[in-house]
Amino acid sequence: MSKTLNNLMEAFAGESQANRKYLAYAKQAEKEGLPQVAKLFRAAADAETIHAHGHLRNAGKIGDTLSNLKDAIAGETHEFESMYPAMIADAEAEGNKVAARYFxxxxxxxxxxxxxxxxxxxxxENPVDVDYYNCSVCGYTHEGAFEGDKCPICGAAPKAFYKVD
Incomplete structure (x- = not known):
């Protein structure tokens, strides 16, 4: 990998993490009754997204939708087959039950x-038009409105689900 490509991917990772971190900070500011601080965090988070997308695009990592779906499948599969099992084992070995549970x-x-x-x-080529709902506790994604008694992954109540726009 060239130094520039490596730098683009490192910058993409950093900007992506900053986006998520600033959105978490915005939620905390809202909880503390500081809407203007939250607004600033959201504005910066959006700018970090612009940077991240630019780095990913310049790295040539955004393909056509077919390629992107295949890449997403590979990434998710790596996470549940390799990445998270190792992280769960590490957290359990260290006695960190909270991290192990969330992993x-x-x-x-x-x-x-x-x-x-x-x-x-x-x-x-002929997708079914369906809405998606996420569990705000664990990130479980459900096709269609969630009508169960509890999240099948974390046990959260139905009120934890929100429609993804």
Whole structure:
């Protein structure tokens, strides 16, 4: 990998993390009754997204939709087959039950995401028009309105689900 490509991917990772971090900071500011601080964090987060997308595009990592779906399937599969199991084992070995529990939630959600991407890959030419709902606790994604008693991954109540626009 060239130094520039490596730098683009490093910058993409950093900007992506900054986006997520600033959005978490914005939520905290809102909880503390500081809407103007939250607004600034959201503005900076949006700018970081612009940077991240530019770096990814300049690295040549955005393909056509078919390629992007295949890449997403590979990424999600890596996460639930390799990445999270190792992280769960590490957290358990260190006695960090909170981290192990949340890694487990994420691992199960990634399996669902891979399945949804595979389904879309198979029906891409004639997809079913469906809304998606996410569990705000664990990241489980559900096709259609969630009507269960609790999230199948983390056990959260139905009120934890929100429609993804």
């Amino acid at each position: 487990t939630f994420a691992n199960k959600a990634e399996q669902v995401h891979a399945t949804l991407y595979k389904k879309m890959l198979e029906t891409m």
